Amino acid sequence: MEQTKRIAVFPGSFDPFTIGHKAILDMALPLFDTIIVAIGVNSEKKDFFPIEKRINHILSIYTNNPKIQVETYTSLTIDFCKLKNAMFILRGLRNTTDFQFEKSIAQMNRQLSPNIETVFLVTPPEYGHVSSTIVRELIRYGADISKYIPGNID
Numbered sequence: 001m002e003q004t005k006r007i008a009v010f011p012g013s014f015d016p017f018t019i020g021h022k023a024i025l026d027m028a029l030p031l032f033d034t035i036i037v038a039i040g041v042n043s044e045k046k047d048f049f050p051i052e053k054r055i056n057h058i059l060s061i062y063t064n065n066p067k068i069q070v071e072t073y074t075s076l077t078i079d080f081c082k083l084k085n086a087m088f089i090l091r092g093l094r095n096t097t098d099f100q101f102e103k104s105i106a107q108m109n110r111q112l113s114p115n116i117e118t119v120f121l122v123t124p125p126e127y128g129h130v131s132s133t134i135v136r137e138l139i140r141y142g143a144d145i146s147k148y149i150p151g152n153i154d
């Protein structure tokens with residue numbers, strides 16, 4: 001019998017994709033056959049980097065890795081998972097604030113779709129302070145962000 005492929009969706013804004021996101025994705029690689037980095041497109045949220053730039057940036061980091069795909073979606077995350085036959089949602093945890101927030105979303109998702117499991121990976125301590133929000137703030141003030149962004153976004 002053919003084994004079912006373990007497909008995970010890694011949802012987020014990735015505005016921009018940071019070394020923290022990369023650490024979570026790299027740790028998750030041995031666990032799954034395919035990981036779809038899913039950029040949620042939300043008309044209510046104001047983008048900093050255009051979607052195309054975010055996609056190309058992430059793709060440029062994983063050009064040699066056929067396990068990684070990058071897509072955008074506008075639906076509920078669980079509906080996107082169903083569309084992609086993904087049984088897993090991947091999320092990263094930095095601290096207790098992340099945990100509180102993520103726990104409610106994961107519990108809600110389980111109620112909506114009991115067959116989809118959320119998998120949490122804890123960030124390596126050296127990346128615990130890295131967030132897209134802080135990176136955007138640094139850019140606004142003209143600071144160097146190269147330490148926090150893998151590869152090059154421009």
Ligand code: ADP
Nearest residue numbers: 011012013014020021091092093123127130131
């Ligand atoms: P969202 O807007 O959905 O929170 P983000 O792009 O900010 O999207 O984050 C996507 C996922 O990556 C989330 O699970 C978030 O907790 C995780 N993440 C972000 N930064 C880090 C980091 N430095 N270490 C570990 N996980 C992180």
